[in-house]
Amino acid sequence: MKIITNICRVLVGVLFIISGLIKLNDPVGFSFKLQEYFNAEVLNLEFLIPYALAFAVFVVIFEVVLGIMLLVGYKKKFTLWSLLLMIVFFTFLTFYSAYFNKVTDCGCFGDALKLTPWESFTKDVVLLVLILVIFFNQKYVKRVFSKFAAGLTVYSGLALCGLLAYYVLMHLPIIDFRAYKIGTNIRKGMEVPPGAPKSVYEIVFIYKVNGAEKEFTDKELDKIPADAEYVDRKDKLVKEGYVPPIHDFTLELDGANYTEELLNEPKLVMFISYDLEKASDKGLGKLEAFAREAQLKGYKVIGATASPADIIAQKKKQHGLSFNYYFCDATTLKTIERANPSIVILEKGTIKQKAHWNDIEHVELK
Template sequence: MGKILVSIARILVGLLFIISGLIKLNDPVGFSFKLEEYFSPGVLNLDFLTPYALVIAIVIVVFETLLGVMLLLGFKPKFTTWSLLLMIFFFTFLTFYSAYYNKVTDCGCFGDAIKLTPWQSFSKDIVLLFFILILFFGRKHISTVKFAKSGTFIALALCIIYVYYVYNHLPVIDFRPYKIGANIMKGMQIPENAPKSIYEYAWKFKVNGEEKVITTNGDYPTVDGEFIDVKTTEIQKGYEPPIHDFTMEIDGEDHTEEIMDLNHVLVVVSRVINEADEKGLQAIKKVAEKAKEKGYRVIGLSASNSEQIAPVKEKYGLDFDFYFCDLTTVKTIVRSNPALLELQKGTITQKLHYNDADEFVFSKDVVKQPEINTALKKQLDSIYRLDQGIREIYYAKSKAKKDSIAKEVGIEVQEEVNDYMDKIWPVIDSTNMVAVDKIIDQYGYPGKSLVGEPTDKVAWYVIQHSPKIEEYLPMLRKEAEKGELPKRLMALMEDRYLMQQGKMQIYGTQGSYINTAEGRMPIIWPIKDPENVNTRRKEAGLDTTATVEEYGKNLFGDDFEYEVLTLEEMKKMEE
C-alpha cells in the first residue's frame, strides 16, 4: 500500500513541478517581475535582491522543472525529496504570508496561464506538502530508471537552451491578454451581466455613550446616535476585464480611443527607457523610419516621463511621440525592452523582441496617414472643456455638482451660479468662436486627419453654438463628404440651421417647445417628407436613435408621443 501511495504521489508531484516549471520557463522575465514584487519593501523587504531577480528566476524555474524530471526518473531520490521538501516549505510560507497580509494578489505559481489567489495558492501548497511528505518518508520505494542520469542531464540542457531562446526572443506561448490577435478595446469591456463587487460596511456609532457597530451591504443604517466611522471590506470580488489600466497619454490627455481606431500603427514599447537595450533601440529605429516612409503611424509607449524620454529620443534620433502607460501594464504587454507592436484598429497583429525587429512584416495596403498636430489638438480639447463645461454647470441639478464641475473646468463662479452662467456663457461661446476662426484661417477645418478623434468634433460644437452656422455650412458639408467630420454631426447642423431659418428640418434632430392654450408643449420641429425621415436618419449615421419616435422620447421623456406637424399647423397651435 505504501509503495502504491508513493507512486501516486511521485507522478502527481513530478508532473505538477514540470508543468509549473515549464510555464514559468516559457516566460522567465515575467517570473522575475513577480520576484521583484516579493522583494519590494512593502512585502519581504529584500530590495537588495531586486537587481538579481532575473538570474534568481531562471535558477528557480530550471531547478523546479528539473526536480520534477528527477522525481519521475528516480534520479538521486534522497537529494530530490530533500529539495522538494525545502522548496515546498519555502513556497508554503510565501503563499501564506501573501494571503494573510494581502501583499501579493497573484503568486505567479503558474505564470499568466493559471491565475490563483494567494489563499488558493496556499491551499495548493498544503496539498503538495502532504504528497511530498509521503515521498520524503517513503523514498525507499522510489525506483530509478536505467537512463535516469542521462535523462536528467538532457532535461537540464533542454531547459537551458529553451530559457536562452525565450529570453532573447519572446515567450513561445503567450498567455497574456496582449497576445497576437487580441483586441485591446474589447479586452477592456465589461459584459452587461458581469458580477459586481460586493462590499460589507461596518458602521460605527456612539449610542447612549457606548460604541455600536452595525454591518450593512451599503445602506446607511437608521440609528439614533452619533456617527463615528465606517470600514469597508470587499467580501466578493467583481468581474475584472482581462485588460485594465491601459492608457495612451500625452500631457495628461488620454488618446487611447484615437489610436485604437487607426489602422497600421507601429508601437515602439519600452517599459523604462533608461534601461532599454542600446542595440535594440538602434535596430528598432531602422524599422520605425521605414514604417514612417511606408505610411504607418509610428508612436512610442513607455512608463517613463518626458524628462527621461527626451535625451534618449535625441541620442537615437527617435522621431515620434511617446505616450505614457502604467509600468505594470507595459511590463505585461511585452517582455522585451524595447519591443515592437503592430496594431490594426486596436488588434495586435505583430509583436517582436528587438532581436527580431528586422522580421517585422510591412503591410502592402498602407495608406499614408498624416501626423496629428498634438499642439493644436491640445488647444481644441481645452476649448471643448469650456464649451461643454459651461453647459454641464448650468444644467447640473445641485449647487454642489455645479461647483464641482466649475472647479474641474476651471471656471470661477463668483455669484449665484445660474445668474453668473447667464452672464459668462455668451462670453465663453464668443471667445471660443474667435479662437476657432483663427484656427480655421490658419489650418482649414481641424478635422480627423489633423487632430484625430474625438477632437475633430470640437470646432463643430463651437460653430453650432454660434451665430456663424450659415457662414461655415458649406465648409462643413465638404469636410463631412471627405470623412473629416462624422456625417451624423452634419445632419444635426443642417437641421439646426433650417430651424433657425424657420424652415422644415430634414433629419428630425431638433426639438422645441411651443406655447399653446393648454400650456408649454414639447414638439419635434416640423420635418420635410416625414414619411421617409427614418431612412434618411439611418443613412446619415444617426444609429443611436434609429427612429424619430425614439429620438423624441430621448429628448422629452418616455411619455412623449411624436406627432407629424407642418409649419402651418405648428403656428396655429401657438395661436
C-alpha cells in the same frame, strides 16, 4: 504503501515539470512576480530586485530538473530534501501572501492559470502532503533506469532547459498566455458583458480613539465614541466583480487621452518600453530606422512608456528618436510584451504582430 508512494511520486514529478516549463516559457514574467515578493511591503528584500531575473531562471530550471530527477529516481536524497525544503518555503510564502493579502497571484503557473492566494496556498499544502508521503517512504523510490541512463536523462533535461531559457530571453515566449496575445482586439478586451457581477465595497471610517486609529464600518457608526477624532474614510473591497482581461490600457500625451484615437488607427506601430532607463541601448538604437520605414508605408509610429518626461527626452536625444512617447501604466506595458524595447503592430486595435527588438528585422510591414 509502495503503490501510494509511487503514485505521489508521479503526481509531484509531473506537476513540478509542468509548472516549471510554463514559467520557463516566460521567465521575465516570473521575474516580475518575484520583484513583487521582494518588495518592501512583502518580504522587504529590495536588494534582491536587481537579481530577480537570475533568480527566476534558476528557480524554474531547478523546478523542472527536480521533477525529472524524482521521476527517474536520480540522487534520491538530494532530490527529496530539495523538494521538501522548496515546498515548505513556498507554502509559507503563499500563506503569508494570502493571510496578509500581499500578492494577489503567486505566479505558480505563470499567466496560463491564475490562482487566488488561498488557492495557491491550498495547492502547496496538497503538494506538501504528497512530498511528505514520498519522503517518509523513500525506500520505495527506485531508479527506473541504470545510473548512467538516469544521469543522462537529467543532464539532457538541464541542457534543454538552459537552451529554452536562452531562446525566450533573446526572443519572446513560445506560447503567449497573456491578455495581449496576437489576434486580440484591445477594445473588445476592455468590454464588460451586460449583467456581469459588479464589485461590492464597504465604506470604512477611520477615527482616532484614545490616541490610536480604529476603523468603523458604515454599520458601526453608533459605536464611535463621542470624543473620537475623525481621520479619514475609505472604500474597502468586499467582493470583486467581473474584471475584463484588459482593464488598464490607456495612452496619454501631455495630459490628454488618445486611447480611442490610436485604437482606431488602421496601421499603428508601438514601441513598448515600460522603463526607458532599463531599456537596451542596442535595441533603442534600432528603432528610428524601423520607424522611418514604417512611416513611408503609411504607419503611425509611437512609443509607449511609464518613464518621466526627462528620461524620455534624454533617450530620444541619445538615440535620435523622432516619434512621441505616450504614457501608459508600467504594469500594463510589462503585460503587453516582455522585451524592453519591443515592437507591437496593431490594425484598428487588433494586435497583428509582436516582436523582441532582436527580431525587428523580421517584422512585416504592409
